[in-house]
Amino acid sequence: MFLARALEVTRRYGDKLALDQVSFDVAAGELVGLLGPNGAGKSTLVNLLTGIRRPTSGRVELFGGDPRVPAHRRELGVTPQETGLPASLRVGEVVDFVSAHYDNPLPRAELLDRFGLTDLVRRQTGGLSGGEKRRVAVALAFVGRPRMVFLDEPTTGLDVQARRLLWDGIRAFSAEGGTVVLTSHYLEEIEALARRVVVIGGGRVLADDTVGAVRGLVAVRRVSLTVREPLPELAGVSDIERDGDRLHLLTGDADQLVRDLVAYGTAFEDLEVRPTSLEEAFLALTRESAAA
Amino acid sequence: MASLALTHARFQLLETARIPIALFGSAFFPAAAMLAFVVPFVGSNAEYATTATASMITFSVMSTNLFQYGVGVSEDRAQPWDPYVRTLPAGAAPRFAGRILAGLCLMFVSLIPVILIAAFLTEATITATAFLITAATVVGIAIPFILMGLAIGYSMPQKAAIVVAQLLFFPLAFLGGLMTGPGMAPGIVEDIAPYLPTGGAARLMWAAVSDFPYDFGSIAALAGWTIALGWVAVWAYRRDEGRRFS
Numbered sequence: 001m002f003l004a005r006a007l008e009v010t011r012r013y014g015d016k017l018a019l020d021q022v023s024f025d026v027a028a029g030e031l032v033g034l035l036g037p038n039g040a041g042k043s044t045l046v047n048l049l050t051g052i053r054r055p056t057s058g059r060v061e062l063f064g065g066d067p068r069v070p071a072h073r074r075e076l077g078v079t080p081q082e083t084g085l086p087a088s089l090r091v092g093e094v095v096d097f098v099s100a101h102y103d104n105p106l107p108r109a110e111l112l113d114r115f116g117l118t119d120l121v122r123r124q125t126g127g128l129s130g131g132e133k134r135r136v137a138v139a140l141a142f143v144g145r146p147r148m149v150f151l152d153e154p155t156t157g158l159d160v161q162a163r164r165l166l167w168d169g170i171r172a173f174s175a176e177g178g179t180v181v182l183t184s185h186y187l188e189e190i191e192a193l194a195r196r197v198v199v200i201g202g203g204r205v206l207a208d209d210t211v212g213a214v215r216g217l218v219a220v221r222r223v224s225l226t227v228r229e230p231l232p233e234l235a236g237v238s239d240i241e242r243d244g245d246r247l248h249l250l251t252g253d254a255d256q257l258v259r260d261l262v263a264y265g266t267a268f269e270d271l272e273v274r275p276t277s278l279e280e281a282f283l284a285l286t287r288e289s290a291a292a
Numbered sequence: 293m294a295s296l297a298l299t300h301a302r303f304q305l306l307e308t309a310r311i312p313i314a315l316f317g318s319a320f321f322p323a324a325a326m327l328a329f330v331v332p333f334v335g336s337n338a339e340y341a342t343t344a345t346a347s348m349i350t351f352s353v354m355s356t357n358l359f360q361y362g363v364g365v366s367e368d369r370a371q372p373w374d375p376y377v378r379t380l381p382a383g384a385a386p387r388f389a390g391r392i393l394a395g396l397c398l399m400f401v402s403l404i405p406v407i408l409i410a411a412f413l414t415e416a417t418i419t420a421t422a423f424l425i426t427a428a429t430v431v432g433i434a435i436p437f438i439l440m441g442l443a444i445g446y447s448m449p450q451k452a453a454i455v456v457a458q459l460l461f462f463p464l465a466f467l468g469g470l471m472t473g474p475g476m477a478p479g480i481v482e483d484i485a486p487y488l489p490t491g492g493a494a495r496l497m498w499a500a501v502s503d504f505p506y507d508f509g510s511i512a513a514l515a516g517w518t519i520a521l522g523w524v525a526v527w528a529y530r531r532d533e534g535r536r537f538s
Contacts, residue, residue: 050379070383078379084372088310089303100299101380124310144381 001028002061003148003179004049009058011044018044020203021058026148026181031174033194033211034183041203042183046150049181050078063148074102077146079137079154087126091117091136094125095143102144115139116165130157138166148179155189167192220276221254225261225268232264250276296382300390305397318360318398322352323405331413334473339502341416343473346426346497349406351470353430354490356399357437358444358457361391365445366453369532384529392438399434418501426500433493436514439521440489446528464490474498486510489517 005025011018019041036042047053048060051067065072099105112118115135141149155163174180184190197214199207207214226245241248251257254273334340410416444453468490469477485491492514498504
């Protein structure tokens with residue numbers, strides 16, 4: 001059963017094409033990462049799925065209905081942008097305001113406790129630090145006991161401890177059967193939480209697969225070595241980073257690269273072959289789509 | 293839905309109350325206009341002072357609502373909090389109702405100085421019954437202007453909303469006969485005023501405070517304006533998607 005779904009959705013802002021025939025779905029219980037740089041179209045996709053905007057063409061569904069109809073948003077939780085909290089209201093008041101929209105909200109004390117906000121209840125949101133605002137924003141997504149949440153960069157700007165705490169909270173929600181859509185261009189966040197990654201760039205879905213597969217898709221390896229002589233011309237190297245004598249070569253075929261180095265008789269030391277991070281995979285993917 | 297409307301109203305008022313200067317601003321202008329125009333010119337004539345106060349109240353009902361909603365709503369729409377509220381499971385009705393309730397409260401607060409000035413510095417008089425009828429009339433005539441403000445606020449960006457509210461409010465006040473007493477406006481104004489929202493509202497107010505007769509054609513026109521403006525406001529809300537880019 002799909003809790004959220006977009007079918008061949010196109011969205012334009014005037015002349016600008018923000019989404020181009022995008023199809024995307026989220027099944028119950030999934031924890032999906034939506035990955036892309038700013039302006040790639042991921043916030044537009046989320047805005048369509050949460051009923052804020054309407055597609056230019058194509059269809060969006062939330063809990064099987066039109067997300068613009070309030071009844072279909074009863075089991076949805078969304079994080080506001082942390083910069084957008086009403087500055088003059090206190091944390092407790094903002095929670096109360098959001099709670100009033102749901103039939104069976106979490107009791108305020110329980111919610112505040114779960115997100116470590118109990119001490120902030122009397123503070124005006126305008127006076128909170130960036131990290132505190134972020135935690136309030138994430139907590140607001142869970143006020144209405146949702147079945148599905150859309151979290152926008154939930155742990156950006158948090159210190160390591162607060163981030164771990166929030167990750168544990170999101171994992172626990174997921175383990176209880178909750179569905180999570182996580183948007184981020186902060187890659188550690190998605191790697192830590194999501195099983196499935198949808199990469200969006202230039203208004204299109206560039207990849208939709210497991211974290212491992214998205215990495216494998218571009219199959220870029222980083223070959224690091226120390227050399228004291230100029231390198232011969234090597235095939236299949238997409239990028240070279242220099243760090244003094246240390247070179248980092250990015251390649252699609254590490255095995256062939258190493259064989260070539262040996263065949264050329266290059267004197268190298270400290271050879272290291274590593275899979276790339278998701279960030280590098282993602283950069284390669286968006287570069288390919290820009291080149292195409 | 294009723295309790296949600298109250299929640300929206302409460303939070304609107306809370307936000308306003310935390311920045312009290314906003315409240316002071318909306319109370320200042322009508323009071324200043326009373327002191328500048330009504331007290332010196334017609335203050336000593338009971339009948340003129342009473343209808344002039346009613347006109348001034350109509351004027352400030354129009355201007356506070358046009359600006360409060362027209363400019364206030366378009367300002368709110370530019371805040372990133374607004375798209376978030378749109379993801380909550382509630383439609384336009386509780387938000388509209390909450391805004392209207394909060395707006396009425398603020399409007400009454402801003403009218404208090406006008407009423408005090410009329411009572412103590414002019415010869416304006418009113419019976420207790422007529423006062424209550426007038427208060428009810430104020431609520432009634434506020435509705436079309438609230439809806440007009442909402443229509444402006446939801447259909448255009450902030451800068452355009454300020455300009456449109458300013459462009460609308462002066463001609464509406466003049467053509468509606470708010471600048472002159474009952475029956476004293478130039479001919480063309482006397483002809484069209486009853487059918488403008490401002491003229492219709494002023495006539496209802498005059499009828500409430502004096503023995504000015506109720507004009508049913510004018511009341512029907514005001515009801516028509518209210519329905520039309522309500523339709524435009526709801527249409528504008530539904531097609532609104534906040535800022536075009538985010």
